[in-house]
Amino acid sequence: MGALSTLSSPKLIKPTILNQFSPNKIPSLQFNPPPSTKPTNPFSSSAFKSSNDAVPPLVVVGSANADIYVEIDRLPKEGETISAKKGQTLAGGKGANQAVCGGKLEYPTYFLGQVGKDANGKLITEALEGGGVFLDHLSTVSDAPTGHAVVMLQGDGQNSIIIVGGANMECWPESLGEEDLEVVRNAGIVLLQREIPDSVNVQVAKAARSAHVPVILDAGGVDSPIPPELLKFIDILSPNETELARLTNMSTESFEKISQAVGKCHKMGVKQVLVKLGHKGSVLFTQGEEPIRQSIISAPAVVDTTGAGDTFTAAFAVALVEGKSKKECMRFAAAAASLCVQVKGAIPSMPDRESVLDLLQAV
Structure with missing residues (x-):
């Protein structure tokens, strides 16, 4: 199964939702190119076109933020006031970033x-729509403002x-509605992060597991321990180096130490x-x-690293649900x-498929 080559604007065509995954198993299908004298690109949209023109969707459950950017030469010291070179507000949030990706x-x-009933909510809604995301399950709440973030961007892109x-953390119903849970059960893969309440993530992960839908949890967000109840319902945990160290209370200064910290995650289930x-x-x-290692594909210039981890996780999920091998997913x-x-x-930097394919052809 895979992205339809004819589906250039997902918001205009609703997919027929099918669940085609075996119980408790992340798909790891290998791509077998048809006989041809020309090499086939396994990442092309047409390479995984579904024979019945229906694909189970990617469902992202998570946060949406208005990112208030301030460009600075360096971080201020304690008690110090510095001037920003520039400031602007852009759509972001780990969940919205991954959905647009x-x-x-x-x-x-x-x-x-x-999102809240405010200008930032409108900004995010328009950004999601512009990215071709289905918004049937986006709620607008009146008792909380849209989530926002202050992003202090330094000259080196860090x-x-x-x-x-x-609204990311407030006003959620005690129990998610059946319509919301149903789209989760009929997903091809579900992405979660930790910028919404753990209770919501647990409900979603349970619903996904009940329907044998794989779940990836991006560890980014609140710095509290991940509830064991959530861990037992996810298939892939995706932390960055800092998050892995915090979650395991172990050093991640070398590959060996990273491996040991991951071993602790394995013991956690x-x-x-x-x-x-x-x-x-x-x-x-x-x-x-054996671990699968993937080096970076170097960029000519690093302008802003905001959203890079979200892009990586979402792109990995898309490749995985399309049936690519794990090595292909990493690349x-x-x-x-x-x-x-x-x-x-963040959202403005999410790449389109054609650009990704062109880069893969060039490296």
Whole structure:
């Protein structure tokens, strides 16, 4: 199964939702190109076209933020006031970033989240629509403002971020509605992050597991321990190096130490851990198998690293649900992240599928 080559704007055509995955198993189908004298690109949209013109969608459940950017030469010291060179507000949030990434990679994508009845909510809604994301499960709440973040962007592209949860953390129903849970059960793959309440993530992960839908949890967000109840319902945990160290209370200063920290995750019940290592690349650890390492695909210039991890995780998920091998998934995700860091902003930097394919052909 895969993204339809005819599906250039997912928001205009609703997919017929089918669940085609075997119980409790992440898909790892190998691509077998048809006999041809010309090499076939396994990442092309047509390579995985569904024979029945229906694909189970990517469902992203998570946060949506208005990112308030301030461009600075350096971070201020304690008690110090400095001037920013520039400031602007752009759409972002880990959940919205990943949803737009899925949409721009031409895979049918739903976003389940909350925004407030304010200008920032409108900004995010328009950005999601522009990325081709289905918004049937986006709620607008009146008792909380849209979540926002202050992004302090330094000249080398590195950033420091402060998040205000707003509607991402407030006003969720005690129990998600049946319509929301149904889209989860009929997904091809589900993406979660930790910028919404753990209770919501647990409900979603349980619903996905009941329907044998694989779940990836991006560890980014609140810095509290991940509830064991959530861990037992996810298939892949995806932290960056810092998050892995915090979650395991172990050092991640070398590959050996990263492997030991991942071993602790395995003992916590997570069989697959996808670690994002910034400029050092990424590694997929599967319990009982050799790790799969992927180096970065170098960018000519790093403008802004905001959203790069979200791009990587979402692109990996899209490749996985399309049936690509794990190595192909890692390479596809690395190419998408390389394009992301070359553009300022989170949602504005999400790459389209054609650009990713072109980069993969060039490297």
